[in-house]
Amino acid sequence: MVQTAAFLRSLERRDSLSDDEIMIIRELPGRPAAFAAGEEIVVEGSRPKESCLVTAGFAARSQSLRSGERQITAVHVPGDFVDLHSMMLKVMDHSVVALGPCKVAFVPHEKIREVTVRNPHLARLFWLSTTIDGAIQRTWITCLGRRSAEQHLAHLVCELYIRLEAAGIASDFAFEFPVTQMQLGDVLGLSVVHVNRKLQELRAGGLLEWRDGKVKIRDFERLAKMSEFDPTYLSLRRESR
Amino acid sequence: MVQTAAFLRSLERRDSLSDDEIMIIRELPGRPAAFAAGEEIVVEGSRPKESCLVTAGFAARSQSLRSGERQITAVHVPGDFVDLHSMMLKVMDHSVVALGPCKVAFVPHEKIREVTVRNPHLARLFWLSTTIDGAIQRTWITCLGRRSAEQHLAHLVCELYIRLEAAGIASDFAFEFPVTQMQLGDVLGLSVVHVNRKLQELRAGGLLEWRDGKVKIRDFERLAKMSEFDPTYLSLRRESR
């Protein structure tokens, strides 16, 4: 039995669950664990036997290069079943790390598989979860390839706010995101110095505040417009899937 | 009944199928269609009722910006079930376009769903297919964020060769990839001019040849090394999934 409230909430944002299905999810066995900022939750190259669900804080997928540089390829918020991927992929092509202090629950692959066999609808919803990850990644590709650093940063802030708001842990255009500017650089594919400058420009433009890991969006409209943010890719409509 | 040979081959590269499962796939109904280079196969914002499988040629996912710029977020080769995503996501967050001349088969979502309900193992393999897409996208994110243009280009060539080789339509380090340098720029997030220059550098370095849509890798080892290409993310090992 684990903290599945946030995960359930994220599923129910996208489809309706029967009482039976809710029970199945609630009864998933999970080994809870807590990680400090920067710690590795799942290691690149390993073959996990369980998948992890973020219950509090932020986790990220990270790939590293020989040079020591890192790229963060995904950010995960409470309710995200981060590592369903590993169940199908077997070998991790990336690490999962804690961004800030982060709590997760490890659920055995075997149990997840049982659920998917028993309940095809839940199987589809697990599938959906990884598919949304994919949609987010595509958007990130477009941000990296075709948007300016400033747009990219603005886009990230919009995305995080909407996702956190959907997860029920952000409102009033404010949220906590306890990352260093260096980590932010790893997310955006930028150097720390440049992240710092672009943050300042957004602040100076009256678009947002960002201090001590707390983000306050001052003008969501403008932020979304300048970054061409369109939340369609987050699939936040409730429909039969 | 459609051209599912390449798709079956790609599944069998990753897991074993029973005779029964092979029949189920073979008997999937599919509406064949052919597209010329540049044509849209699935349109951004639409709600498809069928998913498409590439049977010949190349397709790509493409997102466009207000400025008219485009970013290609994925390239798909014969045997790729491109658009399984749309079954879960409902609304397309991107278009699917033909890169060169391209043949596809459209399979009704309903039929795919039937298969997944009837056969959980095939359900997992469909899921696997979208998960591999996700792994490729993560790698692209890292290429865009942390590799130089030259490394990125080299990495793409390595990836395409390995994927095509796995699909059984490339060998001897040569393959066809009928795209313009402009399309290549949309894949790499670069300008045409820069693509051209980097291609020339790779040619001058004796790493590859690329003319008339035909790529010949002269030194795969060196290409893979300079771009830190590691095929793990393609999940090309046959194991029980």
Added chain:
DNA sequence: CGGTCTATTGACTGGCGTCAAGCACCGTGG
């Protein structure tokens, strides 16, 4: 109180974009 981590700032560099022009190739129509 020094050591480490993070944010910030300035000076300089370089990778990649932009603009523009020239070529080669193609299919079309006079």
Added chain:
DNA sequence: CCACGGTGCTTGACGCCAGTCAATAGACCG
């Protein structure tokens, strides 16, 4: 047959966005 416009490849000149290097300052910590 050739003129043509369109498309794609190539090259040069130039400019800007973002990286690198380096230094400072504050916060936290042992």
